[in-house]
Amino acid sequence: MTSLGAGLIPDKPQLAPDSWPALLVFYLAPWFLLIDSISGALQQSSAALPWSLFFKTLLLSLLVWQLILWRNKSLLLLLGLLVLGLGGPAYSYLTIPTLAGRGATDFIASEVPLLVKALAPLLAFSFLLQFCRRYPGAFLVMADRLMLLSYLVILLNLALGLAGFGYTAYQPMDNVEQPFLGLKGFFYSTNELAAVLLVVSGWLLWRCWPERKARYVLISLLSVGSAMLLLTKTGLLGCLLLVLLIPLLAAKPGFYRQYYRQLLACLLLALAGLLICVWYAEPLLRAAGLYDKLAYAYQQRGILGILLSSRDLYLTIIWQQTEQHYAFIHRLFGVGVAGVSVLLKKYFIEIDLFDLTVFYGMAGVLIFSLTFGRFFYNSLAQLPLSPLAATVLFINVLLLGVAMMAGHVVTSGMLWLPWALANAAVFNTHLATSVTVGKSAIARGPDERFT
Numbered sequence: 001m002t003s004l005g006a007g008l009i010p011d012k013p014q015l016a017p018d019s020w021p022a023l024l025v026f027y028l029a030p031w032f033l034l035i036d037s038i039s040g041a042l043q044q045s046s047a048a049l050p051w052s053l054f055f056k057t058l059l060l061s062l063l064v065w066q067l068i069l070w071r072n073k074s075l076l077l078l079l080g081l082l083v084l085g086l087g088g089p090a091y092s093y094l095t096i097p098t099l100a101g102r103g104a105t106d107f108i109a110s111e112v113p114l115l116v117k118a119l120a121p122l123l124a125f126s127f128l129l130q131f132c133r134r135y136p137g138a139f140l141v142m143a144d145r146l147m148l149l150s151y152l153v154i155l156l157n158l159a160l161g162l163a164g165f166g167y168t169a170y171q172p173m174d175n176v177e178q179p180f181l182g183l184k185g186f187f188y189s190t191n192e193l194a195a196v197l198l199v200v201s202g203w204l205l206w207r208c209w210p211e212r213k214a215r216y217v218l219i220s221l222l223s224v225g226s227a228m229l230l231l232t233k234t235g236l237l238g239c240l241l242l243v244l245l246i247p248l249l250a251a252k253p254g255f256y257r258q259y260y261r262q263l264l265a266c267l268l269l270a271l272a273g274l275l276i277c278v279w280y281a282e283p284l285l286r287a288a289g290l291y292d293k294l295a296y297a298y299q300q301r302g303i304l305g306i307l308l309s310s311r312d313l314y315l316t317i318i319w320q321q322t323e324q325h326y327a328f329i330h331r332l333f334g335v336g337v338a339g340v341s342v343l344l345k346k347y348f349i350e351i352d353l354f355d356l357t358v359f360y361g362m363a364g365v366l367i368f369s370l371t372f373g374r375f376f377y378n379s380l381a382q383l384p385l386s387p388l389a390a391t392v393l394f395i396n397v398l399l400l401g402v403a404m405m406a407g408h409v410v411t412s413g414m415l416w417l418p419w420a421l422a423n424a425a426v427f428n429t430h431l432a433t434s435v436t437v438g439k440s441a442i443a444r445g446p447d448e449r450f451t
Helices: 017-044 051-069 074-095 103-134 136-162 190-208 213-230 233-249 260-279 281-288 291-308 311-325 328-333 336-341 352-381 389-405 416-427 429-436
Strands: 183-185
Touching: 017 051, 017 103, 017 136, 051 074, 051 103, 074 103, 074 328, 074 336, 074 352, 103 136, 103 336, 103 352, 103 416, 136 183, 136 190, 136 213, 136 416, 136 429, 183 213, 190 213, 190 233, 190 389, 190 416, 213 233, 233 389, 311 336, 311 352, 328 352, 336 352, 352 389, 352 416, 389 416
Parallel strands: none
Antiparallel strands: none
C-alpha cells in the first residue's frame, strides 16, 4: 500500500537513533482497526482473547516510551490528569462496603481502561505532532496508509454484514417494529465506528479533491452508503456534510469572490432539496427502516428524544442517584465507573462530557476540555498556513456534536489514533508546500534523514 501522494516522498524512513519506537509505530499503527475487527470476529471462537487490547497497549507503550526519549513535557500533564482522575474512584473503593472487598485488580479493570481511553487522543497527538515535525514525509505515508486501510476495513465489515456475518448495529426494541437494524460487521460500538468513518472518509475526501474527482465521487458514495448501513443519525448527517463542504473548505483564496453566483445557486438548490426531503420525510425514513424507532422516540420525549435517544433521561437519573448517595466533595473528584454501577445497571449516559464528569470529576472535565480545546486551537491557528486546517476544524466541530449527542468520541477505543493523526497533520510542512504551491520538495525536520 502506497501513499496517496505516491512518487512525491519515500515510504521507508530512516529515523534517528532515539526514534526506534516511532519506527515501530510507523509500521504497526495502520493495522489498528483491522486488529479490532479480527478481535471482534474471534470472540465466539476458541481463540477469543482481547487481541485488540494487547495491540493498543503495545501502541500506547511505544508512544509513551518515545515521548520519554524525546523528553516531551506533555507526559507530565497527562500523568497528572491520570492520578487526579483515579483519586475519586479510589476513594469509592475504600469507603463503599460493596467495593471494598474487590481488591486492586478489580479497581484497575473497572477504572483505568476508560480513563486511559479518554487520555489517548492527547497522548497520541503529543507523539504525532513531534513525529510530524521531525519526519513530515514519513508522517504523511503513515497517515495515508492508516486512513486508507481503516476505510477498507470498515467497507469489508459492512460487506460481510450484508452477506449475513457479524452483528447488527442495534438490538430490537420493545414496542418498536423495525425491519432493518443496521450493520456493523464484527465491531462492537456502532457510534464509535460512525465517528471513525467520519474522520477517515474526511481525510480521504480531502486528499482526493480536486486532482482525483472520480475517486472523490466514489468515496462520497461509499461513505454515505456506509453511514446508511450503520443507521446512525450523526454518522449519516456528518458524511453528507463532509461530501458537500470539503470542496468549499479546500477552496483556494479568492474562490468565493470568483464563484459567488454559482455558490449562491448551489445553496438555493440545497435548500430546495432539504425542503423536499422534509416534505417526504416519512416515506424516506420508512425506506431506511428508521421511521418506527424515531416515531416512538418522539412520542416518548419529543424532539429531544430523537436528538438524544433518551440520553437526557439517563443523565437525570444518574445525576440524581449520585447526588443522593455521594457527598459533594466525592462527586467533585468523581465516583468512578464502579461507584455508579453499584447504583444502576445502566451506568453510561453516553454523552462524553457528563460521563467523564460523573466518573472522574474535575479530571474528566479537564480531559474533555483540553482535548477539544487543543484540537480547536491548533486547527484555527493553522488556518492561514495549512490547506488541511479548515477540513480538520470542521471534523472537530462534527465530533464535538457527536460527543454531546451520542458519546463515544473522547472515550472511544477506536477513534483516538485517526483523530489525533488528522489534527497533527495540519502541521505537516509537506502537505502545506505540495498543496498550496505545487512543489514536490520535502520540507525536512531538524533531524530527519531519508534513504
